[in-house]
Amino acid sequence: MDGGGIGEVVIRDSDSDDSEVLEEVILIKDVDIAGNASAGIVIDRDRNRLLVAIGDMVGNKYSALAAYDLSTWHRIFLTELSGHTLSSLHLDGSLTWSLLxxxxxxxxxxxxxxxxxxxxxxxxxxxxxxxxxxxxxxxxxxxxxxxxxxxxxxxxxxxxxxxxxxxxxxxxxxxxxxxxxxxxxxxxxxxxxxxxxxxxxxxxxxxxxxxxxxxxx
CATH class of the missing domain: 2.130.10.10 (YVTN repeat-like/Quinoprotein amine dehydrogenase)
Known part of the structure; x- marks a missing residue:
């Protein structure tokens, strides 16, 4: 979602009114990445965390990878990355290497x-x-x-x-x-x-x- 956050849309059961509009619930609103977009997410169930790819979709001036605990939604790490690179990170978020x-x-x-x-x-x-x-x-x-x-x-x-x-x-x-x-x-x-x-x-x-x-x- 825009603004550096993550939202959840809860799917209701089959008995619910189909005409009812589903609502988004904001789970994460990270002030450190405000103004950027959450461009992609992956759930890492083995480590109980959510990985979020973050980027400046307008000016292309910022990109990062963040990890959040699925139980508490507390941020585990935020690693800033260079644009247009393929990067390898350790489990703690520290950078291993980057490849253009x-x-x-x-x-x-x-x-x-x-x-x-x-x-x-x-x-x-x-x-x-x-x-x-x-x-x-x-x-x-x-x-x-x-x-x-x-x-x-x-x-x-x-x-x-x-x-x-x-x-x-x-x-x-x-x-x-x-x-x-x-x-x-x-x-x-x-x-x-x-x-x-x-x-x-x-x-x-x-x-x-x-x-x-x-x-x-």
């Missing part, structure tokens, strides 16, 4: 992938041991990933990268993402639209546009 990036996705069990406006694709190992969280650049052939603005896992060997010109790219790897290649392109033909994200459901790929005024055709 725009996107981030988790691949179940082993690694994470991120892509940059500089057209680079990274693999971040999440395995235990001395090489944990090691960052490697993936060698990509068959096309450029420049202006990628959204990334989604299609399968363990395929990812979809949404962006502009073309609006979507299919990238595949056969060696656990040590190398990869662009194997497919999708151009919507609507050059007045900008694709920002891709979502995969039941094998189908759905694209989200941030700019565009529809088409008369």
């Amino acid at each position: 990036t725009a996107l981030f996705i988790t691949q179940t069990g082993s690694s994470s992938l991120s892509t940059l406006f500089s057209a680079l694709l990274y693999k971040i190992d999440l395995t235990e041991g001395d090489q944990s969280n090691k960052v490697n650049v993936i060698e990509v052939t068959g096309g450029t990933l420049r202006f990628g603005d959204g990334i989604e896992l299609l399968s363990p060997t395929k990812i979809v990268i949404a962006g502009s010109n073309p609006s979507t790219r299919l990238v595949e790897s056969s060696d656990k993402w040590r190398t990869a290649s662009v194997t497919g392109l999708f151009r919507s033909g609507m050059f007045h639209r900008l694709v920002s994200a891709a979502t995969v459901k039941e094998g189908r790929i759905y694209l989200t546009h941030i700019v565009g005024f529809g088409s008369k055709k």
Whole structure:
């Protein structure tokens, strides 16, 4: 929500009047981040906390990650981050490292992938041991990933990268993402639209546009 807070909308039972308007209850109103927006939330049930991504949505002058206790709603930590970076934090909120990036996705069990406006694709190992969280650049052939603005896992060997010109790219790897290649392109033909994200459901790929005024055709 706007203003650096978190709200809850309580869903009523099936016997309630369907015409009754649901109300929002403010759970968190943090004065330290007033004027910024809560841009994303994740519930960390194992640690009984709520993680909140915070940002200045107008001037792009502030970004941070905050954690709140789910039982008391007291703030556990607030870590200010640099804009346009991928950052790794310890459980207490202290910064481990930052990587200049725009996107981030988790691949179940082993690694994470991120892509940059500089057209680079990274693999971040999440395995235990001395090489944990090691960052490697993936060698990509068959096309450029420049202006990628959204990334989604299609399968363990395929990812979809949404962006502009073309609006979507299919990238595949056969060696656990040590190398990869662009194997497919999708151009919507609507050059007045900008694709920002891709979502995969039941094998189908759905694209989200941030700019565009529809088409008369």
